[in-house]
Amino acid sequence: MEGERLMSLHEAMLYEKTEDKKVKCCLCARRCLISDGGTGFCLVRKNEGGKLFSLVYGKAVSAGVDPISKKPLSHFNPGALVMSIATVGCNFRCQFCDNWMISQGKEVAGHNFPPDEVVKSARDNGCVGISYTYTEPTIFFEYAYDTARLARQVGFFNTFVTNGYMTPEAVKTIAPYLDAATVDFKGGGDPDFYKSFSSVPTVEPIFEALKEMKRNDIHIEITNLVVPKTGDSIERVRQLAAWIRDAIGKDTPFHLLRFHPDYQLTTITATPVDTLEKTYVVAKDAGLNYVYIGNVPGHPCENTYCPNCNELVIKRYSFEITKWNLTKDMRCPVCGHEIPIKGKLHASGYSYPYALF
Numbered sequence: 051m052e053g054e055r056l057m058s059l060h061e062a063m064l065y066e067k068t069e070d071k072k073v074k075c076c077l078c079a080r081r082c083l084i085s086d087g088g089t090g091f092c093l094v095r096k097n098e099g100g101k102l103f104s105l106v107y108g109k110a111v112s113a114g115v116d117p118i119s120k121k122p123l124s125h126f127n128p129g130a131l132v133m134s135i136a137t138v139g140c141n142f143r144c145q146f147c148d149n150w151m152i153s154q155g156k157e158v159a160g161h162n163f164p165p166d167e168v169v170k171s172a173r174d175n176g177c178v179g180i181s182y183t184y185t186e187p188t189i190f191f192e193y194a195y196d197t198a199r200l201a202r203q204v205g206f207f208n209t210f211v212t213n214g215y216m217t218p219e220a221v222k223t224i225a226p227y228l229d230a231a232t233v234d235f236k237g238g239g240d241p242d243f244y245k246s247f248s249s250v251p252t253v254e255p256i257f258e259a260l261k262e263m264k265r266n267d268i269h270i271e272i273t274n275l276v277v278p279k280t281g282d283s284i285e286r287v288r289q290l291a292a293w294i295r296d297a298i299g300k301d302t303p304f305h306l307l308r309f310h311p312d313y314q315l316t317t318i319t320a321t322p323v324d325t326l327e328k329t330y331v332v333a334k335d336a337g338l339n340y341v342y343i344g345n346v347p348g349h350p351c352e353n354t355y356c357p358n359c360n361e362l363v364i365k366r367y368s369f370e371i372t373k374w375n376l377t378k379d380m381r382c383p384v385c386g387h388e389i390p391i392k393g394k395l396h397a398s399g400y401s402y403p404y405a406l407f
């Protein structure tokens with residue numbers, strides 16, 4: 051039993067040894083100092099005898115095939131299918147997490163799903179990329195890193211869906227293999243919201259990680275979960291949109307997501323659609339060219355409009371592209387304005403999401 055348990059350990063990347071067999075993890079901005087025998091805040095990284103180990107390497111707790119639009123990524127290889135994987139654990143404690151059963155799990159659980167099998171399964175299921183998602187990929191970094199390297203060797207792309215609370219070192223390390231990242235804000239990036247509802251002491255590292263991603267030429271899309279009453283400040287959205295415009299660029303897709311009651315925040319109702327529409331207007335007025343409303347299937351703000359002439363260029367329903375109205379070189383067919391889409395259209399790739407386990 052002991053042998054089995056130890057065999058599942060995988061030495062961590064990005065940590066420092068300090069005095070008294072302590073280690074400092076440098077993957078996420080918590081930078082946990084962990085004593086011998088202890089685990090970090092995420093509970094899936096353990097100090098054994100002065101060395102730091104990942105407890106979840108190759109242990110996917112969830113795997114499935116998703117349309118890339120589910121991440122959401124709207125301007126990156128549209129129509130593509132991706133293999134999504136996650137392990138247990140998280141470096142946040144969001145009271146509204148819709149994946150709380152796996153992100154907040156206290157026990158390491160999952161199926162043995164080593165990197166080469168992930169890539170093989172992706173190919174067998176018609177995927178062209180791997181997405182590290184559902185829980186925070188930073189905390190299963192080594193697993194993601196090795197899978198991403200293998201995936202790249204066979205021509206697949208890699209995407210993170212992340213809360214962005216990564217160290218610059220972690221971003222730089224994964225950058226050679228990371229093609230795209232969806233960075234999720236909550237409550238407009240309000241530091242008080244993060245402290246109260248996610249147990250996160252400061253939001254500044256998220257902005258630093260985003261700047262590092264941009265320096266490394268990773269395609270970035272940003273979401274913001276609009277939580278009624280506690281995290282729906284119009285002013286916060288205005289500030290966040292202005293920061294994105296100035297630091298990342300006005301063509302960065304910005305998704306305003308509807309909140310649904312879940313986990314410990316079941317007394318707060320779903321975000322009213324008119325609240326989302328107000329934040330949409332504010333983000334557009336701040337100068338962002340591609341703003342979307344998410345989790346409201348059929349809403350016209352799921353679509354992409356040409357920022358120059360307002361022509362509808364990509365029509366969507368939920369995760370599905372229902373009309374493609376761009377030229378072969380990704381321009382508006384009416385005015386010729388170039389719409390920034392990275393990769394190509396995968397026209398036959400649409401599928402409803404399905405789980406492998």
Ligand code: SF4
Nearest residue numbers: 075078081082090092
């Ligand atoms: S990844 Fe885990 S152990 Fe490392 S700093 Fe973050 S919470 Fe701590």
